[in-house]
Amino acid sequence: MKVKSMIPALWSERALDPAPFRALRQEVDRLFNDFTSDIALPSQWTGGGKLAIKVDVAETDKTIEVTAELPGVNEKEIDVSLSGDMLTIKAEKKSDKEEKTKDYHLVERSYGTFQRSMQLPFQADAAKIDAKFDKGVLKLVVQKPAEAQTRQQKVEVKTAA
Helix, strand or coil: CCCCCCHHHHCCCCCCCCHHHHHHHHHHHHHHHHHHCCCCCCHHHHCCCEEECCEEEEECCCEEEEEEECCCCCHHHEEEEEECCEEEEEEEEEEEEEEECCCCEEEEEEEEEEEEEEECCCCCCHHHEEEEEECCEEEEEEECCHHHCCCCCCCCCCCCC
């Protein structure tokens, strides 16, 4: 009876091929990127890159109301712009912290640029946008043009004969 060794098969080039692990790594990276793409991470996690602004949008018959959370942002660092039907909110947050004691000196700086653009269902007039900022919350009220305002009409319901 002949005994066949399995050791050479385990160490063959095919067994050491990194391709299956490469595919697994790419899939894990894709899943992580998909998971974090909509999350506004602190700038120290993202290398100071652009972060997403979390917004709530509500619509009434005559307006669209946008509420944006901008914690720790100074009112002077907020830029709201309108280009046709594209509304853009930009903000920059800067933070410096310095701590000195007898044993150590700590200096920390963090910053982040926030941006969010949204397409409105109509061409808006920048002069008809009311913007208020209070305690880290920006509230925009965009007036709808007359042709975009909801007009309700009563529909008569008749009984079938």
